[in-house]
Amino acid sequence: MRRYLLRRFGQAVFVLWAAFTLSFLILYLLPGDAVSAKLASGEAGSSATPEQLAAARAEYGLDSPLPVQYLKRLVSALHGDFGRSVATGDDATHMVVTALPPTLAVTSLALVFAVLFGGGSAFLGTYTRFRWLRQALLSLPSLAISLPPFWVGLLLIQFFSFRLRLLPALGTQGFAAVLLPAITLALPTGAIIGQVLAKSLATQQEEPYAEIAAAKGASRWRVHFGHLLRNAAVPTLTVAGVVAGNLVAGSVITETVFSRDGVGRITAAAVTAQDVPVVQAVIVLAALVFVVLNLVVDLLYPLLDPRIARTPAEVARG
Amino acid sequence: MVDLATPARATVRRPGLVLAVAVLAFVLLAAFAPALLTGYDPITGVPAERLQEPSLHHLFGTDETGRDVYARVIHGASLSLRATAIAVLVALVAGSALGLLAGFRGGWADTVIMRVVDVFLAIPPILLSLALVTALGFGTTNVAIAVGIANLAAFARVMRAEVLRVRNGVFVEAARASGVRWSGVLLRHVLPNAAGPVLALATLTLGTAVLEVSALSFLGFGATPPTPEWGSLVAGGRSFLATAWWMTTFPGLTVAAVVLSANRLSRALDGGDR
Numbered sequence: 103m104r105r106y107l108l109r110r111f112g113q114a115v116f117v118l119w120a121a122f123t124l125s126f127l128i129l130y131l132l133p134g135d136a137v138s139a140k141l142a143s144g145e146a147g148s149s150a151t152p153e154q155l156a157a158a159r160a161e162y163g164l165d166s167p168l169p170v171q172y173l174k175r176l177v178s179a180l181h182g183d184f185g186r187s188v189a190t191g192d193d194a195t196h197m198v199v200t201a202l203p204p205t206l207a208v209t210s211l212a213l214v215f216a217v218l219f220g221g222g223s224a225f226l227g228t229y230t231r232f233r234w235l236r237q238a239l240l241s242l243p244s245l246a247i248s249l250p251p252f253w254v255g256l257l258l259i260q261f262f263s264f265r266l267r268l269l270p271a272l273g274t275q276g277f278a279a280v281l282l283p284a285i286t287l288a289l290p291t292g293a294i295i296g297q298v299l300a301k302s303l304a305t306q307q308e309e310p311y312a313e314i315a316a317a318k319g320a321s322r323w324r325v326h327f328g329h330l331l332r333n334a335a336v337p338t339l340t341v342a343g344v345v346a347g348n349l350v351a352g353s354v355i356t357e358t359v360f361s362r363d364g365v366g367r368i369t370a371a372a373v374t375a376q377d378v379p380v381v382q383a384v385i386v387l388a389a390l391v392f393v394v395l396n397l398v399v400d401l402l403y404p405l406l407d408p409r410i411a412r413t414p415a416e417v418a419r420g
Numbered sequence: 421m422v423d424l425a426t427p428a429r430a431t432v433r434r435p436g437l438v439l440a441v442a443v444l445a446f447v448l449l450a451a452f453a454p455a456l457l458t459g460y461d462p463i464t465g466v467p468a469e470r471l472q473e474p475s476l477h478h479l480f481g482t483d484e485t486g487r488d489v490y491a492r493v494i495h496g497a498s499l500s501l502r503a504t505a506i507a508v509l510v511a512l513v514a515g516s517a518l519g520l521l522a523g524f525r526g527g528w529a530d531t532v533i534m535r536v537v538d539v540f541l542a543i544p545p546i547l548l549s550l551a552l553v554t555a556l557g558f559g560t561t562n563v564a565i566a567v568g569i570a571n572l573a574a575f576a577r578v579m580r581a582e583v584l585r586v587r588n589g590v591f592v593e594a595a596r597a598s599g600v601r602w603s604g605v606l607l608r609h610v611l612p613n614a615a616g617p618v619l620a621l622a623t624l625t626l627g628t629a630v631l632e633v634s635a636l637s638f639l640g641f642g643a644t645p646p647t648p649e650w651g652s653l654v655a656g657g658r659s660f661l662a663t664a665w666w667m668t669t670f671p672g673l674t675v676a677a678v679v680l681s682a683n684r685l686s687r688a689l690d691g692g693d694r
Contacts, residue, residue: 120539128551244687248679250631252638253654253672256661260669264662344541351544355635359658369547370639373554381554385547392542 103404110400114393121389122179122382126172129378130164179386185379189372194379198365198387205364208283208356209349215288216349217342219246220295228303229326243296246289251352255286255359272361283356290352291345298341302334309333336407343399347392437688440681447678450497460491462648471664481666483656489667493674496648500634500675503564503642503649507629510568512622515575522576523583524606534580540573549632553641560633560649563642567632571625578621582614589613623686627679634675650675 164171178185184194220243227239262269262282270279306312307330315325353366365384372380450457460478465486474481480489522533540548545567552566586592586609595605636642637651645652650671657667 117539117542120535121543124536124539124543125551128555131555244683245680248627248631248676248683250634250638250651250654250672250675250679252635252651253668253675256654256658256668256672260661260665347542348544348546351547354546354550354639358639369550373550373639373641376554378554381551385543385551388544388547389542392544 106404107400110397114397117393118386118389122176122386123172125382125385126175129382130171131168184383184386187372187377187380189375189377189380194383197368197380198383201363201365201368202387204362205350205353205357205366208280208287208362208364209353211280211284212287212291212349212352213346215284216292216295216346219288219292220297221299221338223292224296224299224303225326225331227300228307228330229322240300243293243300245293247293247297249289251286251290251355252359254289255282255356258282258286259360279360279362283353283360283362286356286359287349287352291349294345295338295342299334299338302337303330306330306333332406336403339399339402339406343396344392346395347388350388350391434688436684440684443677443681444685447497447501447674450494451501452498454491454495454497458488458491458494460488462487462492462495463646471660474666474670480670481664483664483667484660489653489670492648492653493650493671496650496653496671499560499643499647500630500650503560503567503633504626504629506561506564507567507571507633508622508625510565511571511575511625511629512618514569515572516579516618518572519576519579519581520583520606520610523580523587524602524610530580533576537573537576540570545570545628546632546635549636550641553636558641559644560637560642563633563636564629567629567636570632571628574621574625575618578617579614582617583610586610586613620686620690623682623689627682627686630675630679630682 166174175185182195186192187194187197190197223239223242227236227242230236230239259272259282269282272279303326312325312330315329316322320328350365353364354369355366356362357364357366358370365387368380369384371377372384454462465482465488467486469478469482470484470486472478472482472486478488478490480493482488483492518533518537522530522537543551548570549563549566552569553563556562556566589609592605592609595609596602600608633642634649634651634654637649638655640652640655643649643652645656653671654668654675657664657671660667
């Protein structure tokens with residue numbers, strides 16, 4: 103068990119390092135340059151002298167050779183410092199961290215909705231004996247995954263805010279304002295969870311143990327809920343961990359559609375301004391969320407299936 | 421006899437698939453010959469006909485400057501589809517090349533490439549493409565390239581798995597034994613055998629690419645305003661959400677229909693048909 107945890111933890115650290123490195127390579131190696139963009143458009147007017155440019159580049163640490171820049175930035179990143187925003191001059195990490203709470207409120211509710219939608223459609227779809235209901239429920243995920251999230255968000259605003267006047271269209275305050283963005287965000291994630299769960303439930307239904315349980319007198323519900331779901335949960339959990347990481351990224355769209363404050367809004371603004379430090383901070387944050395979620399999933403596995411955490415040697419010993 | 425009966429039979433037995441193919445064919449026609457499908461100009465509108473509801477004259481209604489929304493969706497097809505095609509091609513070529521190299525060379529090359537690919541999978545595609553757009557600059561082509569790179573990981577994985585599967589085949593062994601060079605084996609035997617799953621993945625990526633390209637142009641990183649493009653059409657209608665529902669609803673519906681159709685087609689190609 104300890105070796106299992108250590109290995110998972112090592113992998114998590116590697117992914118974080120790699121996300122930092124990959125985003126560094128993309129953002130600092132490719133031609134786009136926020137400093138010259140800012141000087142060209144900003145207060146300095148369109149006629150930034152080469153000296154001004156050099157001074158600004160030195161200020162943001164863009165003048166040293168690439169490997170030196172990389173090592174410096176890696177060391178600062180380890181201390182949680184991704185540099186200052188080129189657009190606003192604020193500390194990039196601080197900007198992202200303070201924007202986190204409203205985003206987390208939406209994403210965590212979205213995760214609940216996603217599990218309810220995906221899990222519900224898959225479970226009922228494989229449980230029901232009505233062919234038409236089964237087909238309708240099981241085709242819901244592939245429909246949901248094909249809808250552009252920004253469009254779904256706008257349709258929800260149109261219907262619930264302008265037609266029915268039930269929920270606020272925009273804004274960050276209150277629980278009601280969280281509902282529509284969370285639904286928008288939940289659809290694609292829930293769809294993937296639903297597809298995987300439906301597939302593994304269908305596979306489990308064919309297994310001999312399901313038949314044996316039924317032959318021993320377990321009710322259909324007991325077989326489905328007590329036996330099949332538990333076995334089908336393992337692959338679903340893996341996929342859920344992966345797609346839940348996408349929720350933070352998806353908030354770029356939902357927060358723009360619903361004009362909410364949060365990490366997604368900051369990301370969209372940072373990309374518009376080619377604000378490299380902020381974009382990198384967001385990417386590392388997303389990787390962190392991904393890594394933490396997957397660690398949680400790794401910890402949950404042994405609860406569902408004790409075989410997973412054992413090394414082959416332990417299994418041989420019995 | 422059989423030739424005549426087949427389309428009719430297909431329509432009855434798989435109405436969804438036939439509809440999907442029809443939607444894709446219509447959109448392709450719109451991309452290559454928009455003038456065949458609409459008589460209205462997509463750029464200059466008729467101010468007297470601004471913000472009209474959908475009617476027989478204006479199927480999707482008109483926007484704030486009196487432009488026909490249907491015409492803008494039809495004329496937007498070429499840009500949206502070109503961006504999608506670039507995205508899928510970049511993902512297909514770059515991803516397959518990486519997977520081929522990893523599977524074929526094995527050893528440390530395999531380890532390094534597949535580790536990098538794993539990292540690509542750990543960063544959500546939309547964030548990865550946003551980072552690439554930050555670095556590459558804005559515009560539909562850059563958005564397309566960014567979406568392509570963000571989606572190459574799956575191609576690398578599938579290609580590598582296929583190469584590993586084919587590489588140990590008896591026919592590859594036979595070809596090597598009879599003196600064919602590795603490059604020849606690769607072109608003659610490995611690639612054609614790996615093509616099936618990779619192409620199925622490409623159709624699936626088609627839908628994802630349409631979604632991601634339109635999302636990025638919705639955010640404003642794609643086409644510049646007067647040019648019609650599906651994502652930016654939806655963004656343009658946002659300010660009229662309360663008064664002119666048709667300006668966002670129909671362009672978005674088009675995207676949804678294309679993605680649904682592409683996904684349906686990919687399911688048929690993948691053999692997962694019921």
